[in-house]
Amino acid sequence: MQPEPTLSESLRPSLQPADPDAAGARLAEIEPAFPAGFLTPACRTLLLGLADHSPFLWQAVTRAPERLVALMGQPPEAASRAIIARQRAVGGACGENPDLAEVARRLRRNREEHALLVALADLGGCWDLDAVVQALSAFADASVSAATDALLRQGMAAGRFRPQDPEAPQVGSGLVVLALGKHGGAELNYSSDIDLIVFYEAERAAAATGGDPKAFFVKLAQGLVKLLSERTADGYVHRIDYRLRPDPGSTAVALSTGFAFDYYQTLGQNWERAAFIKARPIAGDIPAGAAFLADLAPFIWRRHFDFAAIAEIHAMKRQIHMVRGHDTITVAGHDIKIGRGGIREIEFFVQTQQLVFGGRKPALRGRRTVEMLGRLVEEGWIDAQARDELTAAYGFLRTLEHRIQMIRDEQTQRLPTGDAALDALARFAGFDTRGDFETALLHHAGRVQAHYALLFETAPGDGAPEDSLVFGESEPDPATLEALATFGFRDPRLAWETVQGWHVGRRPALQTGRAREILAELLPSLLRALGGTADPDAALLTLDRAFARMPAVAELLAILRSHERLRLLFADILGTSPHLADTVSLSPHVLDTLLDPDFVAPAPGPDQVRDQYRALVGQPASHEEFLDRCRDATRQMAFVTGARLLSGLITPRQAGEAYSALAEATVALNLEAEERRFAQDHGAVPKGRCCVLALGRLGSRQLSAVSDLDLVFLYDFDPDDRMTDGPRPLDAVVAYNRLAQRLYAALTTATRRGRLYAVDLRLRPYGSHSPPAVQLNGFVTYQREAAEPWEHMALTRARVVAGDPALGAAVMAAIAETVGQPRDPAQVCASAGEMRRLVAEERGHAGPYDLKLAPGGLFDLDFLAQSIVLSAPRIQTDGIGLSGEAVLRLAGERGILAAAIAEPLAETYAFLDAVYQWQRLVMADPGSTPSDSAARQIAKAVGLPDARSLAAELHRHRRRTCALLARIKRTVIGASTR
DSSP states (O other): OOOOOOHHHHOOOOOOOSSHHHHHHHHHHHGGGSOTTOOOHHHHHHHHHHHHHOHHHHHHHHHOHHHHHHHHTSOHHHHHHHHHHHHHHHHHHTOSSOOHHHHHHHHHHHHHHHHHHHHHHHHTTSSOHHHHHHHHHHHHHHHHHHHHHHHHHHHHHTTSOOOSOTTSTTTTSOEEEEEEHHHHTTOOOTTOOEEEEEEEOHHHHHHHHTSOOHHHHHHHHHHHHHHHHOOBTTBOSOOEEOTTSSSTTTSOSEEEHHHHHHHHHHHOOHHHHHHHTTOEEEEEOHHHHHHHHHHHHHHHSOSSOOHHHHHHHHHHHHHHHTSTTOSSOOSTTOBTTTSTTSHHHHHHHHHHHHHHHTTTOGGGOOSOHHHHHHHHHHTTSSOHHHHHHHHHHHHHHHHHHHHHHHHHTOOOOBOOOSHHHHHHHHHHTTOSSHHHHHHHHHHHHHHHHHHHHHHHTTOSOOSOGGGGOOOSSSSOOHHHHHHHHHHTOSOHHHHHHHHHHHHTTSSGGGOSHHHHHHHHHHHHHHHHHHHTSSOHHHHHHHHHHHHHHOSOOHHHHHHHHHOHHHHHHHHHHHHHOHHHHHHHHHOGGGGGGGGSGGGGSOOOOHHHHHHHHHHHHOOOSSHHHHHHHHHHHHHHHHHHHHHHHHTTSSOHHHHHHHHHHHHHHHHHHHHHHHHHHHHHHHOOOTTOEEEEEEEHHHHTTOOOTTOOEEEEEEEEOOTTSOBOOSSSOOBHHHHHHHHHHHHHHHHHOOBTTBOSOOEEOTTSTTGGGSOSEEEHHHHHHHHHHTOOHHHHHHHTTOEEEEEOHHHHHHHHHHHHHHHTSOOOHHHHHHHHHHHHHHHHHHHOOSSTTOTTTSTTSHHHHHHHHHHHHHHOTTTTTTTTTOOHHHHHHHHHHTTSSOHHHHHHHHHHHHHHHHHHHHHHHHOSSTTSOOOHHHHHHHHHHTTOSSHHHHHHHHHHHHHHHHHHHHHHHHHHHHHHHO
């Protein structure tokens, strides 16, 4: 048998130096280190090329010339096998408790030697492309295995890992290290990252680690990165990329096979199917890895192909050729991997057909690109010309890729842009002139583009930005980011990460097949609608939070898919009103109300609201159903009010009246229901009556989207007949207090549909120290004898909203009598001022946007209005139950305040109250400083050009209020001293 020729004997280099003199000078510096006869003409030519074209390889030569001599004296295949064997043995060669620094040093030195050998064999014409990529892949396998071995041995020494065989710690360990991408396909390029996924088989791994194996194997995966990727003076071994694992943005770097299997079966994307075509176990428990891939085969290879998969294949195609700067075939600066006519197009040409047909044709399930081109011909899916032309192009482009990477050992596929650099690369690639090189490149890339276009470019799409949206990959492609920016997103990458999270199932509501199918169809138009809002980024994050809360989302998506007008309005809601968005997340069907013709009808009055509310609640079969229907009805009607305000169909004042009418209808219906239930248990109090008194903003019909209800429950009965007449009689006082408790519980208790309102009972006589229900005579006596001035001020906004009309009239008469008592305006002013001072000390204010409590805000204006009602006989009776604005205007009309004071104060009240309503609609924390988008939205709503104008106008109004209040105070005090 003839011995294999040595590398030196096999050299047939075709490269020529661009600067022979400089290259010759470099070679002359190390020539004395070579033995006589070493520099044969072929060897000299090769070394001159390295000296001129590759700083990386020339450094490897000059660092150890004797190493070069040794490599040249061996057959290249044998030398490669020896280095790979030495690399694989490093993990066990450094002792039972290996020094990882020494392990890393040996791995790096072996890598430099192997990289030099591969380059010499490649550039010297000894190896073809297949031999090169197989050698590189085999060396990477050995590196990962050696590093894994060393880390397991260190775990053994620390007592954290107990292998089946201490001499072979990876065997039976349950650890699975998979190589994907070119590494998995044994097609690794010269300076490539290696795509790894680390799994562990839980039962075997638990036995080996003596407990939960996750922490140990996560640390091992991190250790692999440090050992192989860390760069020192000796270089590095391999850069590791873990981003092909399931949902890399939120999962650990090592995952159990059980978790991974469930993920791929339920949430796996088509791009992940394509990635797993090349998956191969390379380290750890190899049989466990093979078993996992066998179990995963039905995910990768499907017998039936659905619409969503086809759509994602077209998306994969768009991800390639829509990348900015790579959409045409050029030379200078062109990316030969992801640019048009590049390597990725050849790979996708093969992989997509494997995905389509591999489920039915096992012969198409191979990992290697050129081999699969041949299989596609054998199976009749492409012709021999396509195979031959794509194979030739693949060889040309991959070889050129290696030349680019050999220059500085960089992971790049981009051609240089300068003339000198292109000239040098052409020579390094074996061409005599740059013209010949460019002709060859354009020839091969053009053929790739043509075959690729025939396969894919009949895909639907009109070239609109949404046609380039791709969210399946682990990293965003520039075309998608550009499209999102075009839509209006200020942070396209964050928007991409949010939507990509939907695709990988981070939101449980989006894990069902139907939801994902509808989302895929709806997504472009939905993102475009969100992009048209005042703050697209905030709108998208609000939608993401809504998805996180929703148990199911298919219904909402189906509604949005069917109605463009709803999509646009829903996008506005997301972008401007977190409160309304929360409502949609809880009850998607509320969007249906926006399609009702009544949505654009004039604002309904209180009687219409009551009738509509009762119709929505209907006649439920049980009390639990009644509570749920009440919550649904209240939520729906409140949503419609907010949406009408947001759409400009009603004013803020009308919104306050609508919210108030809805609350009144809710309280009244719940009181009726609780009276019926109570009567079934205990009967009714003969001649007994009850009602509910509203104070605060409900009393003055100024409720906002998130207001509490200030309520007082009042009752009266005949003292001579005070026992209920039911099966379990109760004293009237006990009965009405229990009924009051039931009513408050019905209004405030959270059921599966949420709650109705927050209720504040502190304005009842004696506040929280008294029973929840108040008898009429006790209420009257308290107001006459014990009430503080501020409590009488609160009565100026009183209104009965539910219960017995006769009792309600009696209550209002008592309130009118209380409010109408003669009072000294100066004393009222002093009491109001003292109360305001106490509130300022105890509660302060949140800043200039706290329109309720900030100086010159609504609290001050309400105190003024209430003081006027208490102290001015000409307004006392008519002023009860009015808003502060209405009182101030009435005070001006009746001469209580000068018109020059009353009109500005009423104007300020109207302006601040409008902003207050908008704050509670569009801000999660209404008193805080609004975001830029919220401030712009509020400014636009109240007729101002921008957020700065809003801040200035708020400041002007409050400052004017403070000045006018001081003027009123001086006038009142002056009048009292005269």
